[in-house]
Amino acid sequence: MTSITIDSESSAPQGGRVLSRSQIFWSKFYRHKLAVVSLGFILFLYAIVLIAEFVAPYDPFQRHTDHLLAPPTAITFFDADGDFHLRPFVHALKNELNRETFQREYMVDTSVRYKISLFVEGEPYNLFGFIPMDTHFFGVEGDGKIFLAGTDTLGRDLFSRMLFGARTSLFVGLFGLAIGFGLGLFFGGISGYFGGAVDNFVQRLTEFLQSLPTLPLWMALAALVPPHWTPIQVYFGISTILAVVGWTTLARVVRGKLLSLREEDYVMAAKVSGVSEAKIITNHLLPGFMSYLIVHLTLAVPQMILGEVALSFLGLGLRPPAVSLGTLLIDSQNIQTLVFSPWLLVPGGLIIIIVIAFSFLGDGLRDAADPYRS
Amino acid sequence: MSNKPLLKIEGLKKYFPIESGALRKVTGYVKAVDDVSFELARGEVLGLVGESGCGKTTLGRCIIRAIDPTGGAVHFSPLDDESIDLASADKKTLRRNRRHMNMVFQDPFSSLSPRMTVRDIIAEPLRAQKIPESEINGKVERIAESCGLNPAFLSRYPNAFSGGQRQRVCIARALVTDPVLVVADEPVSALDVSVQGQILNLLQHLRQELNLSFIFVAHDLSVVEHIADRVAVMYVGKIIELTDTEQLYSRPQHPYTEALLSAVPKPDPDLPDETIILGGEVASAANPPSGCYFHPRCRYAGEICRTEAPTLREVEPGHWSACHLAESLDLAGVVPDQDD
Ligand SMILES: Nc1ncnc2c1ncn2[C@@H]1O[C@H](COP(=O)(O)OP(=O)(O)OP(=O)(O)O)[C@@H](O)[C@H]1O
Ligand code: SF4
Ligand SMILES: [Mg+2]
Numbered sequence: 159m160t161s162i163t164i165d166s167e168s169s170a171p172q173g174g175r176v177l178s179r180s181q182i183f184w185s186k187f188y189r190h191k192l193a194v195v196s197l198g199f200i201l202f203l204y205a206i207v208l209i210a211e212f213v214a215p216y217d218p219f220q221r222h223t224d225h226l227l228a229p230p231t232a233i234t235f236f237d238a239d240g241d242f243h244l245r246p247f248v249h250a251l252k253n254e255l256n257r258e259t260f261q262r263e264y265m266v267d268t269s270v271r272y273k274i275s276l277f278v279e280g281e282p283y284n285l286f287g288f289i290p291m292d293t294h295f296f297g298v299e300g301d302g303k304i305f306l307a308g309t310d311t312l313g314r315d316l317f318s319r320m321l322f323g324a325r326t327s328l329f330v331g332l333f334g335l336a337i338g339f340g341l342g343l344f345f346g347g348i349s350g351y352f353g354g355a356v357d358n359f360v361q362r363l364t365e366f367l368q369s370l371p372t373l374p375l376w377m378a379l380a381a382l383v384p385p386h387w388t389p390i391q392v393y394f395g396i397s398t399i400l401a402v403v404g405w406t407t408l409a410r411v412v413r414g415k416l417l418s419l420r421e422e423d424y425v426m427a428a429k430v431s432g433v434s435e436a437k438i439i440t441n442h443l444l445p446g447f448m449s450y451l452i453v454h455l456t457l458a459v460p461q462m463i464l465g466e467v468a469l470s471f472l473g474l475g476l477r478p479p480a481v482s483l484g485t486l487l488i489d490s491q492n493i494q495t496l497v498f499s500p501w502l503l504v505p506g507g508l509i510i511i512i513v514i515a516f517s518f519l520g521d522g523l524r525d526a527a528d529p530y531r532s
Numbered sequence: 533m534s535n536k537p538l539l540k541i542e543g544l545k546k547y548f549p550i551e552s553g554a555l556r557k558v559t560g561y562v563k564a565v566d567d568v569s570f571e572l573a574r575g576e577v578l579g580l581v582g583e584s585g586c587g588k589t590t591l592g593r594c595i596i597r598a599i600d601p602t603g604g605a606v607h608f609s610p611l612d613d614e615s616i617d618l619a620s621a622d623k624k625t626l627r628r629n630r631r632h633m634n635m636v637f638q639d640p641f642s643s644l645s646p647r648m649t650v651r652d653i654i655a656e657p658l659r660a661q662k663i664p665e666s667e668i669n670g671k672v673e674r675i676a677e678s679c680g681l682n683p684a685f686l687s688r689y690p691n692a693f694s695g696g697q698r699q700r701v702c703i704a705r706a707l708v709t710d711p712v713l714v715v716a717d718e719p720v721s722a723l724d725v726s727v728q729g730q731i732l733n734l735l736q737h738l739r740q741e742l743n744l745s746f747i748f749v750a751h752d753l754s755v756v757e758h759i760a761d762r763v764a765v766m767y768v769g770k771i772i773e774l775t776d777t778e779q780l781y782s783r784p785q786h787p788y789t790e791a792l793l794s795a796v797p798k799p800d801p802d803l804p805d806e807t808i809i810l811g812g813e814v815a816s817a818a819n820p821p822s823g824c825y826f827h828p829r830c831r832y833a834g835e836i837c838r839t840e841a842p843t844l845r846e847v848e849p850g851h852w853s854a855c856h857l858a859e860s861l862d863l864a865g866v867v868p869d870q871d872d
Pocket of ligand 3: 588589590717
């Protein structure tokens with residue numbers, strides 16, 4: 159072959175080792191420490207809410223009538239005499255009348271110690287709905303009580319209720335997301351693919367939906383949920399409502415990405431090279447916005463969760479006795495109880511942590527997924 | 533080898549509908565390519581020049597059927613015996629013939645997928661033609677080397693390469709199936725001036741080695757001067773002059789070409805150095821002027837120019853011009869007549 163001068167400009171590309179795409183993805187992702195921590199936290203959370211019956215020391219509806227509005231139980235290693243014990247323990251709580259304020263107050267009775275044990279026997283339950291068990295991950299021996307996050311007005315353990323509530327809220331998110339994702343992908347897809355009149359119609363529809371103020375729209379749709387529905391039915395109803403309102407953003411992104419990717423020169427290069435339509439879609443179009451979809455999904459989960467919380471908090475979504483992070487917050491609506499029982503806000507803190515974790519995870523995934531695009 | 537031209541283009545048209553209002557009513561058409569006809573011989577390089585927006589890209593894409601033309605015919609004879617009309621060919625015929633033609637794009641950044649290795653990018657046309665996997669690597673490496681790419685770097689992603697190297701990758705991809713026709717759409721205008729020369733030399737070299745025909749799009753005449761055998765000048769969707777490169781540079785027969793040439797740096801300091809400033813806007817392809825599209829900007833325009841549209845006619849053997857007054861004007865070129 160005739161030799162061609164390989165000039166300096168063409169001889170060596172810059173850059174170090176050759177990395178595959180998934181290596182690049184993970185090495186980028188691992189550099190985003192917050193995202194890694196968030197991913198771990200989210201996986202951990204989903205894992206423990208799935209086995210909430212086991213992790214929770216009490217049934218979410220069990221009322222501890224001697225312990226209404228009890229504050230979080232203190233766990234300690236030192237007894238009243240200052241002696242160290244290897245096994246942590248809790249003290250008993252006594253409900254007494256404070257003679258100065260004339261309020262009923264909980265006093266710690268340091269004379270009684272209850273050791274904390276792992277794998278204690280407690281209320282029987284069915285793990286995953288069909289494995290009968292009565293072992294709980296932790297608990298205290300004897301007739302002691304442990305309330306990691308205190309109790310509510312009816313004396314129910316807030317920590318246990320939070321686990322069950324988080325289960326509902328985290329999965330309402332996923333279920334709603336699946337519906338919204340389907341709708342968004344479908345409408346965005348036909349809009350970007352067919353263009354013309356279909357595109358026009360879908361665009362007007364999304365504009366219309368987006369221009370509606372969210373809250374009244376939710377309220378109107380929530381009013382359609384019949385009051386006699388069981389919590390399960392309401393749960394799916396709420397998810398559907400959130401999805402029906404929430405698909406427009408995704409549809410726009412999908413449409414825009416499809417339109418812009420179709421215009422990319424490398425797609426046309428594939429076309430003039432004789433690559434089939436199907437191959438173009440799978441090799442060029444889909445990978446081009448796969449990362450967008452993943453990031454969008456990650457960032458949409460907390461929106462779904464917040465949507466459920468907002469609806470339930472306003473009394474439009476899930477209603478007690480159903481347990482969700484939103485219904486748990488209903489108790490904190492009363493400023494009076496809040497002043498004396500600030501632990502009722504703990505579910506709110508959990509919501510904030512969940513939302514932030516999903517945001518960090520989404521950021522990390524976005525940075526890692528498309529390292530060559532700003 | 534027969535004398536049949538490689539390409540015979542007849543009345544090629546591409547109209548883009550103009551839609552307006554919420555109901556997207558079609559209120560008119562942008563005639564991006566309007567009734568273009570010419571021939572391209574085997575092994576010939578045709579330069580296609582004109583101002584931005586005159587339809588060069590659209591014409592190039594229609595010829596190679598990257599987009600569907602509105603009308604006209606593109607008779608393509610990659611092998612001596614058969615001839616197909618690319619403009620009306622069905623999907624199957626088209627895909628079978630894709631290996632005979634390809635394209636090089638202007639922007640070496642958007643024309644390479646950021647998600648494929650350079651090896652896979654260059655191999656894409658081969659895979660599309662169902663070439664056995666065992667032959668692919670050898671072919672890819674051979675063409676990469678011809679294009680001045682080091683085969684050791686083929687497993688990298690395009691982001692590791694500079695603009696000039698990327699354009700080499702694009703050229704390698706376009707040539708890997710041994711095509712006879714390449715449409716190069718301003719292949720150097722996005723590159724640094726120092727790299728432009730290298731890429732032009734590479735194309736020049738490959739053209740001889742592989743006996744390629746090129747349609748070489750450029751927006752000014754200086755780029756095509758050395759690579760093109762003939763040059764076609766476009767104005768608002770139409771070819772207004774077409775002839776041998778030397779002829780066009782020394783004795784243009786259209787006032788628009790004269791104006792374009794006056795902007796080219798002069799090789800001969802003895803020639804009068806007068807840049808003709810074109811007044812006014814480029815005529816709009818959506819709403820072109822009457823008569824000769826160039827008349828609002830033409831300093832020779834006469835009465836007939838306002839009312840009658842000139843057709844592209846052979847004013848001298850092998851020299852086509854679309855100007856009513858072509859024979860009577862004495863227009864200035866940039867290269868002195870070759871009479872020594
Ligand atoms: N997809 C499209 N839809 C509508 N109009 C288009 C489309 N593509 C091109 N046009 C119009 O067609 C005309 C010719 O465009 P084209 O890109 O072919 O010009 P060009 O000569 O290649 O210009 P440039 O030198 O800027 O690349 C322009 O008026 C442009 O606005
Ligand atoms: S036809 Fe008339 S207006 Fe058009 S280029 Fe010739 S002289 Fe100028
Ligand atoms: Mg162009």
